[in-house]
Amino acid sequence: MNQIEPPVIEYAQVAPLLVVFGAAVLGVVVEAFAPRYLRKAIHMPLTLLSLAGAFVLTVWQATQSPHNAAAMGAIAVDGPTLFVWGTILVLAVVSVLLISDEDHFVGQASALPGSAEEEESITARAAHTEVYPLVLFAVGGMLLFPASNDLLIMFVALEVMSLPLYLLCGLARRRRLLSQEAAMKYFLLGAFSSAFFLFGTALLYGVAGTVEFRGIAEALTRVGGMDTLLLAGTATLGVGLLFKIGAAPFQAWKPDVYQGAPTPVTALMASGTLVAAFGGLLRVFWVALGGLEWDWKPVLWGVAILTMLVGAILAITQTDIKRMLAYSSIAHAGFLLVGVVAVGDAEQNREALTGLLFYLVAYGIATVGAFAVVTLVRDAGGEANHLSRWAGLGKRAPLLAGVFALFLLAFAGIPLTSGFLGKYAIFAAAGGADAWPLVIVAVIASAVAAFFYVRVIVLMFFSDPAADGPTIAVPTVSTSIVVALAAAATVVLGVIPEPVLNLASIAAESLFVR
Amino acid sequence: MTTHYLVLSALLFAIGAIGVLVRRNAIVVFMCVELMLNACNLAFVTFARQHGNLDGQIIAFFVMVVAAAEVVVGLAIIVTMFRTRRSASVDDANLLKN
Numbered sequence: 040m041n042q043i044e045p046p047v048i049e050y051a052q053v054a055p056l057l058v059v060f061g062a063a064v065l066g067v068v069v070e071a072f073a074p075r076y077l078r079k080a081i082h083m084p085l086t087l088l089s090l091a092g093a094f095v096l097t098v099w100q101a102t103q104s105p106h107n108a109a110a111m112g113a114i115a116v117d118g119p120t121l122f123v124w125g126t127i128l129v130l131a132v133v134s135v136l137l138i139s140d141e142d143h144f145v146g147q148a149s150a151l152p153g154s155a156e157e158e159e160s161i162t163a164r165a166a167h168t169e170v171y172p173l174v175l176f177a178v179g180g181m182l183l184f185p186a187s188n189d190l191l192i193m194f195v196a197l198e199v200m201s202l203p204l205y206l207l208c209g210l211a212r213r214r215r216l217l218s219q220e221a222a223m224k225y226f227l228l229g230a231f232s233s234a235f236f237l238f239g240t241a242l243l244y245g246v247a248g249t250v251e252f253r254g255i256a257e258a259l260t261r262v263g264g265m266d267t268l269l270l271a272g273t274a275t276l277g278v279g280l281l282f283k284i285g286a287a288p289f290q291a292w293k294p295d296v297y298q299g300a301p302t303p304v305t306a307l308m309a310s311g312t313l314v315a316a317f318g319g320l321l322r323v324f325w326v327a328l329g330g331l332e333w334d335w336k337p338v339l340w341g342v343a344i345l346t347m348l349v350g351a352i353l354a355i356t357q358t359d360i361k362r363m364l365a366y367s368s369i370a371h372a373g374f375l376l377v378g379v380v381a382v383g384d385a386e387q388n389r390e391a392l393t394g395l396l397f398y399l400v401a402y403g404i405a406t407v408g409a410f411a412v413v414t415l416v417r418d419a420g421g422e423a424n425h426l427s428r429w430a431g432l433g434k435r436a437p438l439l440a441g442v443f444a445l446f447l448l449a450f451a452g453i454p455l456t457s458g459f460l461g462k463y464a465i466f467a468a469a470g471g472a473d474a475w476p477l478v479i480v481a482v483i484a485s486a487v488a489a490f491f492y493v494r495v496i497v498l499m500f501f502s503d504p505a506a507d508g509p510t511i512a513v514p515t516v517s518t519s520i521v522v523a524l525a526a527a528a529t530v531v532l533g534v535i536p537e538p539v540l541n542l543a544s545i546a547a548e549s550l551f552v553r
Numbered sequence: 554m555t556t557h558y559l560v561l562s563a564l565l566f567a568i569g570a571i572g573v574l575v576r577r578n579a580i581v582v583f584m585c586v587e588l589m590l591n592a593c594n595l596a597f598v599t600f601a602r603q604h605g606n607l608d609g610q611i612i613a614f615f616v617m618v619v620a621a622a623e624v625v626v627g628l629a630i631i632v633t634m635f636r637t638r639r640s641a642s643v644d645d646a647n648l649l650k651n
């Protein structure tokens with residue numbers, strides 16, 4: 040009779056994951072048993088403390104060595120993972136602070152828009168406190184995704200990350216039809232792309248006989264790069280991953296979902312999901328499919344170029360601030376892809392990885408800040424998202440408009456902001472890998488992108504405010520903290536980037552474990 | 554030997570993918586996604602047989618659980634949509650435009 044070996048799990052290494060998932064489960068219990076009026080008072084400290092606790096554990100884990108693959112090689116707790124974990128946790132804390140501003144979410148999602156039931160839920164001041172456990176589950180999935188060292192864990196993480204986000208998208212308090220529509224589009228397209236991811240997994244399993252990255256990498260040396268199953272598997276897996284980061288031609292969901300979702304959820308998606316998805320994408324292409332570099336490199340070249348151009352050019356035509364930021368996010372996904380294809384020898388990989396990690400931090404924090412500002416510019420119907428409503432904002436609220444201009448300049452990559460160094464690091468790495476055409480396209484796309492960022496700044500500061508312009512909501516303490524933190528981080532990362540850059544290069548030192 | 558099953562799996566996957574792209578009812582689109590997941594499961598168990606290890610069969614169980622969770626979330630979203638609009642057509646959901 041075969042004995043089943045009990046798995047060995049290094050609990051200390053996966054502790055950050057366990058804390059976040061544990062808190063999420065506790066949050067569900069709170070939903071079930073705590074009285075309604077107490078729930079938020081319990082959820083807030085539970086959520087924030089668990090995220091902070093997970094961050095402390097991540098930092099503690101980073102001081103330990105050596106880093107290796109935990110849980111029978113299924114979860115890789117290496118330098119890049121720890122850096123990405125830290126980034127995601129910081130972004131999650133900041134997003135939760137935004138989310139805690141109660142009136143972003145619908146009181147009762149099951150009540151039809153415009154019905155008596157909805158009125159009732161508004162007068163009763165009902166609130167869906169389920170958002171907190173949902174956010175924790177999503178963050179847990181985001182942490183697991185870049186750490187997963189086999190395709191099965193990665194698929195499960197992908198779903199754990201996505202399913203709560205589908206729901207969160209549909210919970211906006213105002214413009215509920217848009218919000219529900221965003222949820223449905225995100226869900227259908229997300230499920231579609233996960234199916235591709237899974238089929239790719241199945242084909243690679245067929246080639247390698249295992250779904251572990253290490254096993255797949257070994258199998259590549261056996262079968263060579265011309266195996267039909269292998270190429271088909273790589274392609275379908277790539278479609279699933281590229282969909283998640285919103286790369287062209289799989290970018291169609293991004294503007295719709297970003298526009299319809301409640302803005303704090305958009306902030307979490309635009310920052311956390313992108314960071315997690317890039318962590319996972321890098322691990323798949325560099326570790327599992329590293330031996331197939333010459334096959335996927337040309338394709339990703341094309342995708343990167345297309346993504347940058349589509350993002351930058353379509354952003355110009357947008358009239359909605361959230362859609363514009365969505366296209367800007369697509370363009371940034373393209374810039375990040377430039378770093379992904381900048382592979383070469385180990386030294387080259389380190390340089391590219393350092394640049395990518397720094398870029399993810401810089402972009403993530405500026406994104407949350409920008410969406411935090413978007414939540415504050417309101418009129419009677421909720422947020423005033425139409426760009427024309429932002430005209431003259433600089434004269435009505437100079438500070439707020441100034442901070443938003445700062446985030447836009449960071450997106451554009453103007454020196455002395457965090458975005459400049461991120462872009463420089465990635466483009467330099469791509470230059471080192473002799474990807475000069477790609478760098479030239481990236482610089483052109485940056486210039487096009489800078490045009491529409493500056494256009495918004497000009498609109499805010501050099502045009503006259505409309506007579507019935509939007510009001511600037513008095514920010515709550517938590518929103519003010521978010522905006523201040525994001526602005527400070529954007530400036531500090533731009534002026535004295537060394538600490539974070541050093542941290543990123545230490546994290547990149549060991550590259551991904553195999 | 555196992556090739557027939559793989560061909561069937563690929564066919565089912567293709568039918569599902571085409572269904573997602575051409576069908577207009579959200580429920581039917583969703584069923585097509587489920588068909589794609591089932592095609593993946595068939596591929597997994599076929600390859601498990603081919604390689605003579607159990608990984609693929611275990612993965613199939615994971616996929617079933619994930620698909621079940623996806624149904625819960627998906628139907629919740631689609632039903633909410635339907636109650637608001639009295640239609641489950643993905644073409645009617647066209648408010649999000651520039």
